[in-house]
Amino acid sequence: FFFYPGTAYPVLTGYLQDPDEKEYVLVNNKCQCVTVTSKFVPSKENPDEEILERNIRILVPLRARENISDPLSPLRTKFVYSMTELCRKCDPVEIELGGKIYQAQQSTFCDEPETCYTYDRNKCYTTNVPLLYNGKVETVKAALTPASCYTD
Numbered sequence: 134f135f136f137y138p139g140t141a142y143p144v145l146t147g148y149l150q151d152p153d154e155k156e157y158v159l160v161n162n163k164c165q166c167v168t169v170t171s172k173f174v175p176s177k178e179n180p181d182e183e184i185l186e187r188n189i190r191i192l193v194p195l196r197a198r199e200n201i202s203d204p205l206s207p208l209r210t211k212f213v214y215s216m217t218e219l220c221r222k223c224d225p226v227e228i229e230l231g232g233k234i235y236q237a238q239q240s241t242f243c244d245e246p247e248t249c250y251t252y253d254r255n256k257c258y259t260t261n262v263p264l265l266y267n268g269k270v271e272t273v274k275a276a277l278t279p280a281s282c283y284t285d
Contacts, residue, residue: 162219164249166192194251201249202258202277212250257282
C-alpha cells in the first residue's frame, strides 16, 4: 500500500522503549527510515479512560537514489511503505517445541529482497566507477560505505 498521512494500520507486537514513557516501539526499520510506536494516552472524551495511540514516523532521505548502490541513478520520487515488509523479522530465533530447540524465522517472505531507501551502515555497498589511469578509462569497484566494507 501507499502511505497516506492520517491513516493508521494495525500492528500486533512490540517492545518497551523507555519504562518511564511507557511507549512501545513496534517497528524500527532503519532501511526504510520508519519508526512506529504506540502508547496509552488519556482519552479526550473521557479522561478516566486510556486509548491506544500509534505514531508512524517516516524520515524521507534527501537525494535518495532509485538504486542506492549507483550514485548516478535517478533521484527517487516515489516511496512505498508496506507494513508487512516493515515488520519483517528474518533473523532466526530459537524456540523450544516438545523439549527440542529449533531455529525459526518470524517472517514468511525473507527470500524477497528488502527495499532500502538509505544505506544500512552494517552492510557493504559498492559501485563501479570509471577511473582515468595512464590515459585509459578503467572501471574499478568503489565502496559506498567504507566502514562496513573494510574491517580495519
